[in-house]
Amino acid sequence: MAFVLATYNVLDLFDARDLGKIERIAGILRPHAPDAIALQEVGSVEAVRAIASRLDGDFTHVVADADERGIRNALVSRHPILESTVLRAPHLTFPRFRREDPEPFAGRIPLRRPVPDVLVDAGELGRVRVLVVHFKSRRGTPMREPSGAIIPPAATAEFAAAEARAVAWRSAEALFVRRAIDERIARRDEHLAVCGDFNDVPGSLPLRIVQGLAGVAAGDPPRPDALVSLADLIPTAERISVDHDGETAAIDHVLVSPPLAQRLERCAYDRTSHGAASDHAPLVARFY
Numbered sequence: 001m002a003f004v005l006a007t008y009n010v011l012d013l014f015d016a017r018d019l020g021k022i023e024r025i026a027g028i029l030r031p032h033a034p035d036a037i038a039l040q041e042v043g044s045v046e047a048v049r050a051i052a053s054r055l056d057g058d059f060t061h062v063v064a065d066a067d068e069r070g071i072r073n074a075l076v077s078r079h080p081i082l083e084s085t086v087l088r089a090p091h092l093t094f095p096r097f098r099r100e101d102p103e104p105f106a107g108r109i110p111l112r113r114p115v116p117d118v119l120v121d122a123g124e125l126g127r128v129r130v131l132v133v134h135f136k137s138r139r140g141t142p143m144r145e146p147s148g149a150i151i152p153p154a155a156t157a158e159f160a161a162a163e164a165r166a167v168a169w170r171s172a173e174a175l176f177v178r179r180a181i182d183e184r185i186a187r188r189d190e191h192l193a194v195c196g197d198f199n200d201v202p203g204s205l206p207l208r209i210v211q212g213l214a215g216v217a218a219g220d221p222p223r224p225d226a227l228v229s230l231a232d233l234i235p236t237a238e239r240i241s242v243d244h245d246g247e248t249a250a251i252d253h254v255l256v257s258p259p260l261a262q263r264l265e266r267c268a269y270d271r272t273s274h275g276a277a278s279d280h281a282p283l284v285a286r287f288y
Contacts, residue, residue, distance in 0.1 A: 001123050001124050001125075002265065002286050002287065002288055003035050003036075003079075003122040003123065003125045003128065003286070003287045003288075004032055004033055004034045004035050004036075004284065004285070004286050004287075005034065005035065005036050005037075005038075005128075005130070005193060005195065005254065005284075005285050005287070006029060006032060006034040006036070006037045006038070006282050006283065006284045006285070007037070007038040007039075007040075007132075007195035007196055007197075007252055007253070007254055007282060007283050008025070008028075008029065008037060008038070008039055008040070008252075008278070008280065008282035008283075009039075009040040009041050009134070009196075009197040009242075009252060009278060009280040010025050010039060010040070010041050010042060010051075010277060010278050010280075011041055011277070011278035011279055011280060012041055012043070012071065013025070013041060013042050013043055013047045013051075014043035014044070014047070014070060014071075015043070015047070016043075016044055016046035016047040016049075016050045019050075021277055022047070022050045022051055022054065023054060024273070024276050024277035025051055025277045025278070026051055026054035026055055027273070027276075028270060028272075028273045028276065028277060028282060029051075029055060029282065030054075030055055030056065032270070032282075032284045033056065034055070034078075034284065035077065035078050035079055035120075035122065036075060036076070036077040036078070036079065036118075036120055036122075036128070036130060037051075037075070037076045037077075038073070038074075038075055038116075038130060038132040038195035038196055039051070039073065039074040039075070039076065039132070040071070040073055040113075040132070040134040040196055040197045041071040041072075041134070041197075041278075042063070042071065042072050042073075042074050043066070043070050043071060043072065044063075044072075045061075045063045048061050048063050048074045048076060049061065051076070052076045055076075055078075057078040058078060059076045059077060059078050060076070060077055060080075060081055061074055061075065061076040061077070062074065062075045062081065062084045062086070062116045062118050063116070064086045064113065064114040064115065064116050064132070065086065065088070065114045067112045067113050068112070071113070071134075072113070072114075073113055073114065073115060073116055073132040073133065073134050073196065074116060074132065075116045075118045075130055075132050077118065077120050079120045079121050079122055079123065080120070080121040081118055081119070081120055081121075082119045082120065082121050082127065083118075083119045084116065084117065084118045084119065085117050086114045086115065086116055086117065087111075087114060087115040087116075087117050087131075087176075087177075087180055088111060088114045088115075089110070089111040089176055090107075090110060090111075091107035091108070091109060091110055091111075092109045092110065092111055092172040092173065092175070092176050093172070093175075094109065094168065094171075094172050094175075095175075105168075109168070109169050109172045109173075111173060111176060112136065112173075113133070113134045113135075115131055115132060115133055115177065115180070116130075116131070116132045117129070117130075117131050117180070118130050118131075118132075119190065122191075122287075125191065125263060125287055125288075126190065126191060127189070127190040127191065128190065128191045128192075128193060128260070129184060129190050129191065129192045129193070130193050130194075130195060131177065131180065131181075131192075131193070131194045131195070132195055132196050133173070133177055133194060133195070133196035133197070133198065133210075134196050134197045134199075135170045135173045135174070135196075135197070135198050135199045135200065135206060136166055136169040136170045136173060136199060137166070137199050138166060138199050138200070138251075139166065140153070140159065140162025140163045140165065140166055141162055141165035141166045141169060142162050142165075143158070143161070143162070167205065167206075170198075170199060170200060170205075170206040171205055171206050171209060173206070174198075174205075174206040174207075174209035174210045175209055177194065177210050178209050178210050178212065181194065181210070181212070181225075181227070182225070185225045185257065191256070191257055191259055191260035191263075192227070192256065192257040192260065193254055193255065193256045193257075193260060194210060194227065194253075194254070194255045194256075195253070195254045195255075195283075196252070196253070197251060197252050197280065198210070198251055198252070198253050199251050200251060201249050201250055201251060202229060202231055202232055202239075202250060202253075207229070207253065207255075210227065210255060211226055211227045211228075211229060211255055212225055212226035212227055213226055224258070225257075226258075227255040227256060227257060227258075228255065228256050228257075228258060228261035229253060229254075229255050230253070230254045230255070230256065230261075230264070230267040230283065230285050231250045231253050231254075231283070233264075233267060234250075234267060234268060234269065238268065238269060238271075239269070240269060240271065240281070241269050241280055241281045241283060242279055242280050242281070243274065243275075243279060244279065250269075252269075252280055252281070252282075252283050253283065254267070254283050254285050256285075260287065263287040263288055264285060264286075264287055265286045265287060265288045266285070266286050267283065267284065267285040267286070268283075268284060269281045269282070269283050269284075270282050270283075270284055
């Protein structure tokens with residue numbers, strides 16, 4: 001029996017009463033008959049329930065806390081949920097150069113969107129652990145006054161500094177998730193998938209951190225605990241998950257442990273209804 005896993009950023013679904021948008025989301029997902037769906041940018045438990053109620057089957061869900069904008073990550077599953085938790089961090093650590101160095105950034109990098117960590121009984125496939133992520137956007141992170149007021153960048157270097165802060169933020173989030181992956185892979189008792197909107201493209205530092213490819217030279221074999229990016233298996237011309245004002249990119253990903261990758265039957269971005277409910281396309285993977 002197949003196991004179908006999807007990830008979908010549904011774009012600011014704040015109103016659970018927006019039945020038109022909810023039906024469009026469900027209509028995009030329904031033909032794939034997903035068994036588990038990693039959702040990003042849902043505004044409430046009610047919105048998650050509204051999507052699940054329009055899919056075929058009896059779904060349960062795990063919904064994380066909202067960020068300051070009011071959006072959340074969630075996982076819905078038609079298979080039994082064996083255990084679940086939500087990974088949180090009031091602030092993220094960042095690598096130091098020397099052991100005695102003070103912690104960089106004085107705790108100013110939060111994990112903005114807590115991560116559902118859900119163990120699903122996927123039937124014949126076995127136990128599948130799914131982590132749902134949504135990293136910091138690619139927009140630059142401006143300097144702020146002590147009051148919190150934004151200091152608009154003026155010089156070219158200040159615009160570059162804003163982008164560097166955003167990359168540092170996503171990298172800190174990626175390190176947090178990779179440490180969680182290391183702990184779970186060490187147990188060796190389940191398949192693992194990390195799904196969501198990484199706000200970064202294949203080959204970027206945050207993606208390589210989560211995959212376990214940071215520090216691996218081109219052409220060298222990956223580490224045994226490196227995750228496989230399903231986006232990398234999709235033909236380049238079809239490797240598009242988002243279109244922001246004409247700029248296309250693959251920023252929505254499913255990364256899976258090697259044993260789970262060996263059970264992959266097919267994967268693709270569903271762009272047939274792009275723009276109907278979100279500026280993102282869901283990535284759908286089928287395992288046997």
